Amino acid sequence: MSAIHHALVLNLHQPPGNLDHLLSDQPWEAREILYAYDRIPRFLWGYEDVARVHLSLSGTLLETLSNPEFQDRVYGIVDCGSLIWHLQNERIIDILGTGYYHPVFPLIPEADRSEHLARWQSIAGHLFWRNTFQGFWPPEMGFSMELIPLLRKFGYRYVIVDSDHVEPVTPMQWHELRYRPHIARYKGEEIIVVVRDRELSDAQESGMDYIWFVKELAQRTQWCDFEPLVTTCTDGENGGWFRNTTNEVNFWGAFYRKLLDEARKNSLIRPVFIKDYLDRFGAYGEVTVRTGAWNTGWHHGRDFMQWTGSTAQKHSLARLQAVSKAVHEARNGAAANGLPEAEKDDLNDAFWRLLRAETSCNFYWGEDWVHRCHVDLDEAEASLQRYKTGNS
The missing domain is CATH 1.20.81 (Receptor-associated Protein)
Structure with missing residues (x-):
């Protein structure tokens, strides 16, 4: 069997003022969140040869982490300045673009959308010392086809969408639809769409075993006559699986360490940056994406009922x-x-x-x-x- 390429995507977001509020009213929860952020680059340092993680950080989170007063307040907990510096490590982390105030883009006025993108690129470009971001993470994975021209205007090469909303234009089988990037077109503009595996992402969110993950990926991709791209996306700081401060029982120590150790042995699963996969394999066929969001604990996301x-x-x-x-x-x-x-x-x-x-x-x-x-x-x-x- 050929290699299975795994793209790990983590969304990091805090509403305006939320961390300051938690520090005052629920200090341990605030610490858990800050530790979860700080843990990401620190855990990956020893795996620069194989670790590949995509991070989306909302503008409001970046605003908080870079605020000098907030940095002073939490200095004994996490050194936010050093954290931002460590997140610039492009060998192990690829930063995805998003919206500054983390809006569900299809639900907000069209006239406001470009400003969310521009403001995020301004603060992220300053903090991460770069001018381009290839991938786009729609907040709450809220996507509609009409966003394609706007995303292309801001230089994005690809956007991540949820598997529940992707429909083929080019005839293709289930495993081709889910485990290959595709082209989506709208009013003369096109963008690459990368498909998030909803069920595997649910497992990533709640806690999973490496052996189970290997068997599940092998089962799901067994009919692929190409090297598949399996993309799993969740929040990266919510829930005990990511917040637990004991590495042996959290996502990083209990699951991802084993994946990386096995990847060093040229195992079946190979961590990959999406941009590198696209450079090597490109996109296959055309799809359309129904308007919708990712699934939440209460709703499937197909009609934004969670928000409306x-x-x-x-x-x-x-x-x-x-x-x-x-x-x-x-x-x-x-x-x-x-x-x-x-x-x-x-x-x-x-x-x-x-x-x-x-x-x-x-x-x-x-x-x-x-x-x-x-x-x-x-x-x-x-x-x-x-x-x-x-x-x-």
Whole structure:
């Protein structure tokens, strides 16, 4: 049997101010999260020859980790400056692009999407000392085909999508659809889509045994007449499997160490960066991707019910659309009138408040966090009113 290439993807995200809040109210949980971040590069140092891990870090998390006041506050727990430096190690870590405030892109106003991408690339480019990021991680894996031209505009080569939503255009069998990258096209633009294996990712999230993983991959790829790419994607700091501070019983020590040790012996499973797999094998056939997200503990993700199921969630999303329209009308008017940047402070404040209101976590927890969206929208409207009053 030919090699099975394994792409490990971990999503790391904290809502604005959440780590500061946890440090005050639930300090051990905050420590577990910070340790989970710090553990990643430290564990991989001894495996630079074989370890290959993709990380997506939201803009709000990068903002927190790079904030000098936060760094001072947690210095005795984790050295955030050193952590950011270690995450620059391109031999073992490939950073994926994402949205700054971690929005579910298909649910937010189209006019706001590019700013989430631009702001993330700005902070990530500064912290990781690079100008290009080949792969894109859609927050909550929320993807729709209409995003393709925008992702290509920002230079992304590929996007990761969930297996439950991928449908073939080119005739292909199940194992070809799931274990090969493909091309997706929309309005004259195309991008490579990399398919996340939903069931194997569920196992990665909850805890799995290396021997079971090998047997499962061998079973799933047995009919492949090509070298398959198996992609597993989960959060990287949630749940005891990733947060446990004892390496012998967490993801890294209980599972990934064995995988890496065996990879050194040229075992069946070979860790790989997706970009390197694409350079070597390319993409196969065309697919279309249904609009949807990844599965959560409560929902399959096919119609965004996790984020849109209640009346309060729907009302908040509708208000986002209305405030976004008002903010962009004011921004367009300011640009048309050649207004100096110094006179746009309130307008700029309204815009970033709007973007922050779009954080996916505001909607993920049913109605528990919806009020956070409205707090930012209230501030956005107040800033917009001050701007209008001052420029009337």
